Amino acid sequence: AQSVxxxxxxVPVFEEAxxxxxxxxxxxxxxxLFWYVQYPNQGLQxxxxxxSGSTLVKGINGFEAEFNKSQTxxxxxxxxxxxxxxxxxxCAVSYDYKLSxxxxxxxxxxx
Amino acid sequence: GAxxxxxxxxxxxxxxxxxKIECRSLDFQATxxxxxxxxxxxSLMLMATSNEGSKATYEQGVEKDKFLINHASLTxxxxxxxxxxPEDSSFYICSAPTGALAEAFFGQGTRLTVV
Numbered sequence: 507a508q509s510v511x512x513x514x515x516x517v518p519v520f521e522e523a524x525x526x527x528x529x530x531x532x533x534x535x536x537x538x539l540f541w542y543v544q545y546p547n548q549g550l551q552x553x554x555x556x557x558s559g560s561t562l563v564k565g566i567n568g569f570e571a572e573f574n575k576s577q578t579x580x581x582x583x584x585x586x587x588x589x590x591x592x593x594x595x596x597c598a599v600s601y602d603y604k605l606s607x608x609x610x611x612x613x614x615x616x617x
Numbered sequence: 618g619a620x621x622x623x624x625x626x627x628x629x630x631x632x633x634x635x636x637k638i639e640c641r642s643l644d645f646q647a648t649x650x651x652x653x654x655x656x657x658x659x660s661l662m663l664m665a666t667s668n669e670g671s672k673a674t675y676e677q678g679v680e681k682d683k684f685l686i687n688h689a690s691l692t693x694x695x696x697x698x699x700x701x702x703p704e705d706s707s708f709y710i711c712s713a714p715t716g717a718l719a720e721a722f723f724g725q726g727t728r729l730t731v732v
């Protein structure tokens with residue numbers, strides 16, 4: 507079985523400041539890793555994914571994440587956030603196309 | 618890119634009635650689709666796997682007789698919440714894998730409110 511732990515439930519951050527959202531996972535098999543963003547009352551949008559290869563993954567909207575196999579982590583970062591980045595962020599692991607999600611991290615960007 | 622369309626985006630129904638939610642893959646065929654449920658301020662939980670031409674596979678604790686899933690074509694899966702009750706009020710989201718590099722695309726979600 508796979509599981510995901512997002513270590514921060516809420517992250518307040520000032521505009522143009524950097525942000526890091528932490529994600530740890532556990533799995534007995536090789537999995538794929540994803541970060542999704544959800545705006546209020548909307549579906550999920552894929553930010554980025556790790557399948558194999560380079561451990562540093564770049565995604566949309568200036569986000570990037572680093573896969574660390576030894577620490578079973580997949581932390582998401584952005585060097586400078588905007589007000590529009592206010593949303594819910596979900597880390598997920600995929601096995602056989604089924605996704606297991608973390609509890610989510612609410613990012614609130616303040617001016 | 619691949620698009621998954623979900624309809625309706627929101628619905629209000631009376632307790633005891635049934636509601637059908639559609640999930641369509643617009644520009645690709647999906648032999649498998651997934652249905653998730655998200656309660657307020659919580660994460661998404663997989664409810665069931667919809668398989669074209671065969672029975673759906675339900676996750677533990679999900680009542681198959683209450684949440685009827687039909688996947689009659691390669692582009693359409695439907696979730697019917699039967700005899701809905703207020704505790705069924707939730708955000709329901711479908712997804713469909715494209716087959717390319719393990720990526721699954723999500724529908725816009727359906728906000729169900731049972732009154």
